[in-house]
Amino acid sequence: MGLAIVRGWQGYWVAVRLGWAISSNWTRPFLFIVYSILRPISMALILAVMYTVITHNSAAARPYLAFLIIGTAFWSFIQEGVSEFATGILEDRGRYHMLKYTYLAPLGFPVFLVGRASSKLASASASVVIVLLVGTFALGLPINPLTIDYPLLVLACLLAFVAIMAFSITLSMVLLAGRDSHGYGEIMAQFLYLFSGAIFPISLLPGPLAWLASLSPLGYWLELCRRAILHGRVYEMFPQLSDGEVLARLVAAVAGTVVLGYFTYLLSDRMARRRGYIDMESSW
Amino acid sequence: MAGTSPSSTSSRPAVETRQLGRVYKSRKDVVVALQGIDLSVKQGELFGVLGPNGAGKTTLIKILVTLLLPTSGQAWVDGLDVVKDYRALRHRISMVSGGENAGYGLLRVREQLWLFSQLYGMSSAAARRRIDELLERLGLAEVGNRTIAGLSSGMRQKMSLVRGLMTDPRVIFLDEPTVALDVGAARDVRNEVRRWMGEDPTRTVILTTHYMQEADELCDRVAIVNRGEVIAHGTPQALKQQVDEDVIVDLQLEPGRPLLDALRAIEGVGAASAREEDGIDRFSLLLADDAVLPRVLTTVEGSGRRVTGLVRRQPTLEDAFVKLVGRSLHEEDSSGDGA
Ligand SMILES: Nc1ncnc2c1ncn2[C@@H]1O[C@H](COP(=O)(O)OP(=O)(O)OP(=O)(O)O)[C@@H](O)[C@H]1O
Numbered sequence: 001m002g003l004a005i006v007r008g009w010q011g012y013w014v015a016v017r018l019g020w021a022i023s024s025n026w027t028r029p030f031l032f033i034v035y036s037i038l039r040p041i042s043m044a045l046i047l048a049v050m051y052t053v054i055t056h057n058s059a060a061a062r063p064y065l066a067f068l069i070i071g072t073a074f075w076s077f078i079q080e081g082v083s084e085f086a087t088g089i090l091e092d093r094g095r096y097h098m099l100k101y102t103y104l105a106p107l108g109f110p111v112f113l114v115g116r117a118s119s120k121l122a123s124a125s126a127s128v129v130i131v132l133l134v135g136t137f138a139l140g141l142p143i144n145p146l147t148i149d150y151p152l153l154v155l156a157c158l159l160a161f162v163a164i165m166a167f168s169i170t171l172s173m174v175l176l177a178g179r180d181s182h183g184y185g186e187i188m189a190q191f192l193y194l195f196s197g198a199i200f201p202i203s204l205l206p207g208p209l210a211w212l213a214s215l216s217p218l219g220y221w222l223e224l225c226r227r228a229i230l231h232g233r234v235y236e237m238f239p240q241l242s243d244g245e246v247l248a249r250l251v252a253a254v255a256g257t258v259v260l261g262y263f264t265y266l267l268s269d270r271m272a273r274r275r276g277y278i279d280m281e282s283s284w
Numbered sequence: 285m286a287g288t289s290p291s292s293t294s295s296r297p298a299v300e301t302r303q304l305g306r307v308y309k310s311r312k313d314v315v316v317a318l319q320g321i322d323l324s325v326k327q328g329e330l331f332g333v334l335g336p337n338g339a340g341k342t343t344l345i346k347i348l349v350t351l352l353l354p355t356s357g358q359a360w361v362d363g364l365d366v367v368k369d370y371r372a373l374r375h376r377i378s379m380v381s382g383g384e385n386a387g388y389g390l391l392r393v394r395e396q397l398w399l400f401s402q403l404y405g406m407s408s409a410a411a412r413r414r415i416d417e418l419l420e421r422l423g424l425a426e427v428g429n430r431t432i433a434g435l436s437s438g439m440r441q442k443m444s445l446v447r448g449l450m451t452d453p454r455v456i457f458l459d460e461p462t463v464a465l466d467v468g469a470a471r472d473v474r475n476e477v478r479r480w481m482g483e484d485p486t487r488t489v490i491l492t493t494h495y496m497q498e499a500d501e502l503c504d505r506v507a508i509v510n511r512g513e514v515i516a517h518g519t520p521q522a523l524k525q526q527v528d529e530d531v532i533v534d535l536q537l538e539p540g541r542p543l544l545d546a547l548r549a550i551e552g553v554g555a556a557s558a559r560e561e562d563g564i565d566r567f568s569l570l571l572a573d574d575a576v577l578p579r580v581l582t583t584v585e586g587s588g589r590r591v592t593g594l595v596r597r598q599p600t601l602e603d604a605f606v607k608l609v610g611r612s613l614h615e616e617d618s619s620g621d622g623a
């Protein structure tokens with residue numbers, strides 16, 4: 001048992017290394033600049049400009065601007081995590097023809113995919129920092145690196161990463177059934193964008209969607225990120241909840257997502273083997 | 285079940301299937317890729333699965349390696365049920381497919397192989413030793429530090445074989461491992477497979493191939509699969525005996541009108557196949573006895589084609605195949621259904 005865990009851990013790190021070596025933006029400067037720097041910055045700036053124009057840049061609107069920018073900054077985690085997960089499945093199958101071999105490896109396919117997606121944590125973190133720097137210097141957000149609650153921030157982000165991976169696993173059936181390697185990750189990330197309180201509070205969603213969004217861990221995670229960075233000076237989605245209560249909800253929602261991911265994986269793995277998705281070539 | 289030994293001997297079969305079947309259903313059609321497959325492969329055997337395009341060879345391999353679920357029947361590999369015990373089974377097997385250019389192009393050969401060994405939980409040092417040893421034996425030692433994108437497709441295929449062998453599986457499944465390789469590379473692959481089996485007499489290889497001669501020379505036993513069914517199995521020697529009684533004649537003709545169907549229609553012609561080489565049509569005929577030959581020649585002359593050569597020869601596995609299947613491996617299936 002102990003040995004199995006050690007081996008599993010080694011395998012996980014190997015998958016991280018593989019992701020790092022073959023598809024990390026970090027190792028490809030051009031892609032890194034486009035995807036991890038220019039894109040999030042322009043997303044943040046577009047939102048910020050629109051918002052400040054609408055609100056005539058009034059002082060009362062500052063907490064919500066901070067809400068927007070921090071939400072958009074941390075969005076990179078979801079963007080890169082989900083996309084890399086999708087790439088891990090679709091490129092390995094269609095482009096490298098390796099999916100069936102990694103799938104069959106005793107390590108376990110989910111561990112492999114999570115490892116590959118983990119390789120994006122570094123570039124995602126870098127892009128968060130860059131967007132926050134832009135927010136601080138170009139938009140005048142009162143972010144002070146010395147007053148950030150780092151333990152809360154890191155804990156929330158780790159939990160969120162677990163949730164993002166579980167969520168990706170939940171969607172792996174869709175990916176395995178997919179024929180080409182483009183777009184799926186993006187579409188999923190966009191879908192989550194609306195549900196996670198990245199640019200507007202989830203309470204603005206229509207009733208049932210708001211309820212669904214309140215089950216998702218992502219809103220609680222972003223709330224904690226905002227509070228950890230700009231406590232009291234940022235618009236809050238859950239003003240009635242203390243930090244600890246938001247954290248408790250985050251933990252519960254992550255656990256729920258993990259359970260959901262586990263069972264949907266069992267189902268989709270079986271369906272993939274029944275339908276022959278694992279080594280499906282685009283010609284089918 | 286002629287040719288299979290009872291599995292009551294000390295060792296269990298490496299592979300066993302019982303009425304194994306697979307149907308592919310799509311919105312448009314239903315394809316019966318395999319049906320009623322009963323096979324038993326002993327430990328230490330090099331077992332060949334031979335069949336034309338679309339016969340179901342790859343489907344069989346995919347089921348046995350747990351990539352695909354069967355739609356009927358059962359199968360066991362190394363004593364484990366491929367459906368129920370698939371997780372445990374994955375520790376004990378590996379698979380290599382030929383002709384697919386697999387590999388992470390940006391990685392170096394050794395690097396990819398090592399990464400892979402770690403997904404199998406091999407110790408890092410042992411994996412490195414094993415990889416170097418296998419690369420050396422397959423003549424890839426020099427390219428070990430090259431990126432995979434820079435390899436020829438033959439080198440890639442050999443690298444895939446290294447990946448399959450390095451984890452020391454109990455059973456390895458090779459789906460057309462020599463397809464599209466040049467003569468030398470194909471020989472390297474075959475030699476290495478044989479040698480690898482020699483390291484441990486209980487290691488088992490299941491190999492599919494299009495190449496009759498490969499099956500004949502390499503395999504201990506062969507199953508001939510056609511349209512999803514095993515139509516014969518046994519040692520290559522035993523299969524060849526099926527055509528022992530027949531007279532086998534190779535006929536060379538100058539090009540002209542199609543003749544194959546007319547030849548097949550002659551009484552006493554058991555089977556006929558044709559192939560074109562360098563502008564000459566070569567026909568292989570299985571005749572019931574010598575007395576059929578004059579009738580054949582009459583038919584040929586009647587069609588206005590000229591005979592440029594005629595030899596009688598020893599039976600090959602190909603002849604047995606043609607007799608059983610009714611056509612050669614490389615001929616298209618003209619009967620419409622199936623592939
Ligand atoms: N995913 C699939 N969906 C539908 N039909 C399939 C699928 N895979 C295979 N088939 C069909 O099943 C039959 C058997 O295919 P299979 O690939 O097993 O044959 P094969 O013997 O490996 O052929 P080849 O020599 O060309 O590799 C063929 O008729 C093929 O068209």
Ligand SMILES: [Mg+2]
Pocket residue numbers: 341342343459
């Ligand atoms: Mg095949």
